[in-house]
Amino acid sequence: MITLHGFPFSNYHNIVKHALMAKGLDFEEHITYPGSPELMAVNPLGKVPAMTTEKGATLSESSVLLEYLEDAYPESPLYPADPEQRAGVRRLTKLAELYFDLPARRLLPAVFGNAEIPEATLAEVREGLERGVAGLTALARFDPYVAGDELTMADLYLRYALAIPKIIGPSKLDWDVVAAVPGLGEWDAMMAESEISRKIDADQQANTAEFMAYLQKRAG
Ligand SMILES: N[C@@H](CCC(=O)N[C@@H](CS)C(=O)NCC(=O)O)C(=O)O
The missing domain is CATH 1.20.1050.10 (Glutathione S-transferase Yfyf (Class Pi); Chain A, domain 2)
Known part of the structure; x- marks a missing residue:
């Protein structure tokens, strides 16, 4: 199964999450924050989002992830054919x-x-x-x-x-x-x-306190 690494407060994470949901793909959301060792292992830049594909490849950069999803899963297209x-x-x-x-x-x-x-x-x-x-x-x-x-x-x-x-x-x-x-x-x-936007917005809301705690910890 595809794994999306990131956190629901992140707008970049949510772009890719929305694309996964709009395409009806099964995926696991692995909640992790910038710079964490688990994130560094899949994205050397330590940024969110990152993805582990079904074949085990690791990818990052939101626009690259969108292109990858369209290439690998052309069903329910989110780009025009022309x-x-x-x-x-x-x-x-x-x-x-x-x-x-x-x-x-x-x-x-x-x-x-x-x-x-x-x-x-x-x-x-x-x-x-x-x-x-x-x-x-x-x-x-x-x-x-x-x-x-x-x-x-x-x-x-x-x-x-x-x-x-x-x-x-x-x-x-x-x-x-x-x-x-x-x-x-x-x-x-x-x-x-849309139902997808509502779910993503609700997840973002639910992640707010944890994200603020991460920011505070990072600020020392
Ligand atoms: N160009 C990247 C930007 C990703 C990005 O800046 N993500 C933020 C979270 S919304 C992040 O990880 N920031 C932490 C950092 O810059 O170290 C993309 O499109 O995926």
């Missing part, structure tokens, strides 16, 4: 990672650790996010899914890539990502309604 449309889904996925999650993530130390963030960093983060907003506004179809009428990996990636912008936007930038892109609010609400 190469251009497939690349379009990958483009949206990249946009979500590079222009929503990654800039916003730079402000997490201010959320979880009360760190002071220099004005210049706040401006850079805002600039990155504005680029994401412009790109998503131009490229998203929301018809009803982000790439058109089928649920794709881009929907899963975007859903969880918005998690940190949703936290740091209002609290650190006086800005609301969901309101910034036409149609994003309706799409986000629709995505949240």
Whole structure:
């Protein structure tokens, strides 16, 4: 059976968990935190998520795991068959990672650790996010899914890539990502309604105290 290594508070973990569930695959969720010896054994970078495949191979990087799942389990596809449309889904996925999650993530130390963030960093983060907003506004179809009428990996990636912008936007930038892109609010609400999203959100909620305890221990 596939093993997904990580923890349910992690948005990156949840992207891959959602893909496994959407494809109807059997998997075991092995709860482990960044830098743990068990995680280092499957991902030398010590980051979440990682995966042990049915054949015993170890893999990491959320986007790589999504591609692997589609290659190994093409049933219930989450990418279109047409190469251009497939690349379009990958483009949206990249946009979500590079222009929503990654800039916003730079402000997490201010959320979880009360760190002071220099004005210049706040401006850079805002600039990155504005680029994401412009790109998503131009490229998203929301018809009803982000790439058109089928649920794709881009929907899963975007859903969880918005998690940190949703936290740091209002609290650190006086800005609301969901309101910034036409149609994003309706799409986000629709995505949240699915049975899979509800299960993942409930698991995330249930993991909050344990994750906070991990952070405290790590801070020493
Ligand atoms: N590029 C990686 C990012 C994974 C990532 O940053 N995961 C976080 C948890 S949400 C983590 O493990 N952070 C610990 C660290 O950076 O040491 C991916 O797409 O899987």
